[in-house]
Amino acid sequence: MTPTITAFANSPDRGAGLSRDMRVRWALEEVGQPYDVRLVSFRQMKEPAHLARQPFGQIPTYEEGDLVLFETGAIILHIAERHPHLLPDDPDARARAISWMFAAVGTVEPPILELQTARFAEGQESWTEQRLPQVKDRIRVRLGQLALRLGDSDWLDGAFSAADIMMVHVLLRLKPSGLLDEFANLAAYCARAQARSAYQRAFAAQLAVAQAAAR
Amino acid sequence: MTPTITAFANSPDRGAGLSRDMRVRWALEEVGQPYDVRLVSFRQMKEPAHLARQPFGQIPTYEEGDLVLFETGAIILHIAERHPHLLPDDPDARARAISWMFAAVGTVEPPILELQTARFAEGQESWTEQRLPQVKDRIRVRLGQLALRLGDSDWLDGAFSAADIMMVHVLLRLKPSGLLDEFANLAAYCARAQARSAYQRAFAAQLAVAQAAAR
Numbered sequence: 001m002t003p004t005i006t007a008f009a010n011s012p013d014r015g016a017g018l019s020r021d022m023r024v025r026w027a028l029e030e031v032g033q034p035y036d037v038r039l040v041s042f043r044q045m046k047e048p049a050h051l052a053r054q055p056f057g058q059i060p061t062y063e064e065g066d067l068v069l070f071e072t073g074a075i076i077l078h079i080a081e082r083h084p085h086l087l088p089d090d091p092d093a094r095a096r097a098i099s100w101m102f103a104a105v106g107t108v109e110p111p112i113l114e115l116q117t118a119r120f121a122e123g124q125e126s127w128t129e130q131r132l133p134q135v136k137d138r139i140r141v142r143l144g145q146l147a148l149r150l151g152d153s154d155w156l157d158g159a160f161s162a163a164d165i166m167m168v169h170v171l172l173r174l175k176p177s178g179l180l181d182e183f184a185n186l187a188a189y190c191a192r193a194q195a196r197s198a199y200q201r202a203f204a205a206q207l208a209v210a211q212a213a214a215r
Numbered sequence: 216m217t218p219t220i221t222a223f224a225n226s227p228d229r230g231a232g233l234s235r236d237m238r239v240r241w242a243l244e245e246v247g248q249p250y251d252v253r254l255v256s257f258r259q260m261k262e263p264a265h266l267a268r269q270p271f272g273q274i275p276t277y278e279e280g281d282l283v284l285f286e287t288g289a290i291i292l293h294i295a296e297r298h299p300h301l302l303p304d305d306p307d308a309r310a311r312a313i314s315w316m317f318a319a320v321g322t323v324e325p326p327i328l329e330l331q332t333a334r335f336a337e338g339q340e341s342w343t344e345q346r347l348p349q350v351k352d353r354i355r356v357r358l359g360q361l362a363l364r365l366g367d368s369d370w371l372d373g374a375f376s377a378a379d380i381m382m383v384h385v386l387l388r389l390k391p392s393g394l395l396d397e398f399a400n401l402a403a404y405c406a407r408a409q410a411r412s413a414y415q416r417a418f419a420a421q422l423a424v425a426q427a428a429a430r
Binding site for chain 2: 051055056057058066067068069070071072073074075077078092095096098099100101102103105106107109110113114117121122125126127130131134138142145146148149
């Protein structure tokens, strides 16, 4: 059964690959699972039909027959349970990879979201320029800890896994800020992931949506 | 094999049950699994021995023989895979519960963490008083969406599950702010969870640590 995901009809990043549908597209490309995409406008995202799928009015969602999922971590975990190679077979290694999936969205992403909020929602506020250095320093703390753990490993824990999809995509959201490039091994980690053919196919697919919307 | 978790030797909340070890204690009590606790000081949390278990210098961690896990979502998912009743048996219902586990830490908690940061890390800054209403309004958006979905259901999706442990504990962090009480069904949802005997045993266990530390 071909799953259907939702994505922005008009992505705020204009196809830079920073929207969260990118994570799910990438995972589906890694396992070779074709998928359909339903594009939703900002207005549609707040309407009951979409809220029934995604209570917080966000993208992506994942539909497979009667099953409807939200949250990229849960969607990718579901894909990983139905296809080989996204998570280790060894139960302990698999549980550790899931630790990293939760760490990506629960520990590394929150200070990065704070930077986005400071720049956009609070961009015109009187305090924002003065406040930004603190916001960035809190991100640097997390990046420093992650860089220390990654060291010169290729991936977070052994072979490439769903954990790397989640973490790399969270880190890529920092690309425009320049913060990622302060940590050479993290920048190289992201570049290594972006060189994967599955990443590139997913990136091209979301870029094509943005380019069609811009016409 | 009895697992070992880590918890604060001196919890910043003095036993109010808001530290993240509470989630894991609660899940272990729900399934009737005894556990050991290793208390760590703030200094120890930043030392190599703890960072080897928890790359971000936080608590809790979970050790079971050679397996070391971090992130409450991953730890509770691991417990749920080894014990009945924490997640539904039906694969679709299980996947939906995992969506909610990720939503708790990835979507609902980040604006709540922002409030904590505003109050503590930025508590003395000139902009904080003026900025707090915006921070609180962003939390209200999430709570409103969650309240709409929960409606008059007892739990997030069918029977009580690991999803409710994660979500309730994230929401309880708002208790001191008064925001939770603006949403009657969410306040009742948390109260319903807190009335569970497993919650109460977990709460008593973490409170005993705080009381011993205060002596």
